Amino acid sequence: MTRYLLSRVGQAALVLWAAFTASYVLLQLLPGDSILIKFQNPELGLSPQQIAEIRAYYGAGDPPLLDYLNTLLGFLTGSFGYSIDTGSPVVERLAEALPETAKLASAAFVLAVLIAVLIAFAASYSRTSWLRGALLSVPSLFISVPAFWLGILLIQVFSFRLRLVPVIGGGELQQLILPVLTLAVPISAPIAQVLARGIDQVYAQPFVPVIAAKGATRWWILWRHVARNAVLPAMTVAGLTFGELIAGSVVTETVFGRGGIGRLTEQAVNAQDTPVMLAVVVLAAAVFVLVNLVVDVLFPVLDPRLKAAS
Amino acid sequence: MSLLDVRDIAVSYDGRRAVEGISFTVEPGEVVAVVGESGSGKTTTAHAIIGLLPRNASLDAGQILLGENDLATWSARRMESVRGAQIGLIPQDPSNSLDPVKTIGAQIGEVLRIHKRGDRGTIRRRVVELLARVGLPDPQARARQYPHELSGGMRQRVLIAIAIALEPRLIIADEPTSALDVTVQRRILDLVDDLRAEFGTAVLLVTHDLGVAASRSDRLVVMKDGRVEEQGTTREVMSAPAAEYTKRLLGDAPALSARPFKDAAAAEPAIVVRDLVKEFRVGRSSFLAVDGASFEVPRGTTHALVGESGSGKTTTARMVVRFTEPTSGTVSIAGAPDDRRFRRHVQLVYQNPYGSLDPRQSIADIVEEPLRNFRLGDRATRRARVGELLDRVALSRDLLTRRPRELSGGQRQRVAIARALAAGPEVIVLDEAVSALDVTVQAQILDLLEQLQRDLGLTYLFISHDLAVVRQISHTVSVMNRGRIVESGTTRQVFTEPRHEYTRELLAAIPEPVR
Structure with a gap:
């Protein structure tokens, strides 16, 4: 078990380093120059010499490998450099944005899992085939709904028509409802699909009639046995949806005008603020890797057969 | 009441x-x-x-x-x-x-x-x-x-x-x-x-x-x-x-119909297996799946390897057809070339007739595939040969255009046998080839195998856990237990005068009215 854990942690560190390096290289290759975008503005009235000095200050002239190693060292020691756009440390900007997104994303994730479980359970529990078919087609619908459209639709219906949730103002919880829903719906779809399919596969296993032969009710069988067995592949998918969660928060935060990592990303891209973009990418990768590490570690706990293998 | x-x-x-x-x-x-x-x-x-x-x-x-x-x-x-x-x-x-x-x-x-x-x-x-x-x-x-x-x-x-x-x-x-x-x-x-x-x-x-x-x-x-x-x-x-x-x-039911024993013919050996060992590594430890197996199969006869699960019989079969490399020991098959043409000489028929046929191919394609692989004949002669092969295994030529799922278990196993025969082999290894079939179908397939052996002079290595079937089809038997061959001899000897304790236990375990 310890060896399994160590190798997984090692792999996670490797993935993080690869993500950092890949995004560093890509950001370097981007055409355009963030410093020029900001300081070449004629209104600022800076001379070419002054701009060159600013460039030197940000280390823009350093040889690429040296710059790479400097940045990597900075990341390892927790210093992500300075935002070119605002001049403030990237760490500060992240720290400001992170709690908002964490609230939004974690609430959305929990809601997504609830929706997924509800759909999958209802589909497998229903005996009417048209109802089952209808429930099973819900995920396909959910996954094809664009987040920006859903967000606008929800605002239209719940805020403007029904006036249930205020657009501006209101408590923190009220402000969260619509963005969380917008983010949760598309994410719940793959989890629901995999869970429903997993449940169907487990139902086809020979051990299910044996449990029924003990006199168990349908709910007992579904809850205590089938769901337990079907949860593993769904968990893998749930871990993978964290990537979508981060991507989805960009759109959601923009549509709802919320601050957060998504909004920060959008601003950084507009300003070609490379240090911020790099930090955001690495942060997203870190969260993604961490979540999947947790999933991997949970696997043998949920399925004893994997304990021997690991 | x-x-x-x-x-x-x-x-x-x-x-x-x-x-x-x-x-x-x-x-x-x-x-x-x-x-x-x-x-x-x-x-x-x-x-x-x-x-x-x-x-x-x-x-x-x-x-x-x-x-x-x-x-x-x-x-x-x-x-x-x-x-x-x-x-x-x-x-x-x-x-x-x-x-x-x-x-x-x-x-x-x-x-x-x-x-x-x-x-x-x-x-x-x-x-x-x-x-x-x-x-x-x-x-x-x-x-x-x-x-x-x-x-x-x-x-x-x-x-x-x-x-x-x-x-x-x-x-x-x-x-x-x-x-x-x-x-x-x-x-x-x-x-x-x-x-x-x-x-x-x-x-x-x-x-x-x-x-x-x-x-x-x-x-x-x-x-x-x-x-x-x-x-x-x-x-x-x-x-x-x-x-x-x-x-x-x-x-x-093979167990219930007491047919006479087949006596081994004196012929030169077609398969000679000497001191075959296969070691598998599991993590840091290792275990011997096959531990010094030796036997000979005279040409044109059937040798059965019997044993329970984990006895090493399938591993032995896989080494005979060269799907698995032995750790030590030798398998020599008389007249078999060492290169890819080895597969023309030695063929394998599996237990599961559902899994061993490509569900997307037609029966004609399945049977023809070995001929295509070995570039035997042109299109027309290959098609003719496929027809003959189907006749050989007593399948109607109407089935040529069908897919495996349209066939019964027995028909599928006949197709698998026809495919094995296609390239004209001399040795066929049958790994639990009739175990998944109902008794009446099983009896028909066993009859077919015997007839093919008589007509084509085939040598069979017959892997089975079913002693009743083994008794019916094989000339000689090796009993395997935990990787070792504990007893070998003619089918008559092994079934009527078992010398090893394990053989006696196996025979005693066959349900009552059979003995």
Whole structure:
């Protein structure tokens, strides 16, 4: 078990380093120059010499490998450099944005899992085939709904028509409802699909009639046995949806005008603020890797057969 | 009054009638065996009684009287109180019949919890008692283990413990031992017998194995195509079968038809295996799957490798056909080239005729493939050869354009044999080639194999766990146990004068009326 854990942690560190390096290289290759975008503005009235000095200050002239190693060292020691756009440390900007997104994303994730479980359970529990078919087609619908459209639709219906949730103002919880829903719906779809399919596969296993032969009710069988067995592949998918969660928060935060990592990303891209973009990418990768590490570690706990293998 | 009185039941799948007019009774403490081939409706009948028909099936007519209650009229809800408490089930395949993520103790205790028999402590004690009762050593430790940590025989004991936990009046045993080795099968059937004597439980034994049915039941119900062909006391049916079908079944069952032994011909050896060793590494440790196996097969004869699961017989076969590299030792096949043309000379037929044919290819393509691979002949001659091959294995040429799923199990195995013959091999390795087939189909395939051997002078290496089949087809036998060949000789010698203890145990485990 310890060896399994160590190798997984090692792999996670490797993935993080690869993500950092890949995004560093890509950001370097981007055409355009963030410093020029900001300081070449004629209104600022800076001379070419002054701009060159600013460039030197940000280390823009350093040889690429040296710059790479400097940045990597900075990341390892927790210093992500300075935002070119605002001049403030990237760490500060992240720290400001992170709690908002964490609230939004974690609430959305929990809601997504609830929706997924509800759909999958209802589909497998229903005996009417048209109802089952209808429930099973819900995920396909959910996954094809664009987040920006859903967000606008929800605002239209719940805020403007029904006036249930205020657009501006209101408590923190009220402000969260619509963005969380917008983010949760598309994410719940793959989890629901995999869970429903997993449940169907487990139902086809020979051990299910044996449990029924003990006199168990349908709910007992579904809850205590089938769901337990079907949860593993769904968990893998749930871990993978964290990537979508981060991507989805960009759109959601923009549509709802919320601050957060998504909004920060959008601003950084507009300003070609490379240090911020790099930090955001690495942060997203870190969260993604961490979540999947947790999933991997949970696997043998949920399925004893994997304990021997690991 | 009978314990169970099944009157004229009918079951349909998706509106198509599968089982009709089934009537029989089970008296208290009696063993009634329902025998039949696959598709005869025996399992459907059993599932109808315990109310476990799949969703697309419906019980259309008839009564299922358990004592005074007609279960056929009961709601699913109400059946839950009967299942487990009054009717227990021993399922077919112990390997997949336990929930893999729950402990053994939890799964036995579950039936007590569902029917609310005692608190946690009482249930825990009762679980340990039950595990001890079904003969599992160290029951306390077993209760904490998971299914994958137990062998097939042990899992079947756990399933029996579940079935008897509430001392039901009736146990439905659905092919309880067909997935088990013969020696394990015998011990499990003995255990069921003991428990029946102890609790006075009646047993409805569903099986395709006439040997098991004949040796373990008081009465027999013979089913075919969803109907009862014949029923009566086991003694009557076995000694004087009335229905034509029963007679054929008895004649085809290799265990029951005592054919004369084949005597080995004196011919030069076609296969010579010397000191074959195969070592497998599992993590840091290793184990010997095959440990110094040596045997010779004279040309034009059949040599059987018999043994139970894990004996190393399949690994040996794989080394003979060069799918696995031996750790040491040699396999020489007379006249076989060393390069890719080796496969023209030596062919393999697998156990599973469903899995060994590409479902997307037509039968013609499947049989033609070896000819294409070895570039034998042009299109027209290949097509002609495929037709001949189908004639050889007694399949209609109408099947050429069909796909494997449109064929029966026996037909598929004929296709697999035709494919093996295509490139004109001299040696064919048959790995459990008839084990998945019903007895009548099995008998036909065995006849076909014998005829092909006579006509084409083929040499067979026949891998099987089924001693009755081995007795019928093979000239010489090697008995394998834990990687070693413990006994070798002519089939007559091995079956009539077994020298090794393990061989004697294997032979003794064959169900009673056969010996």
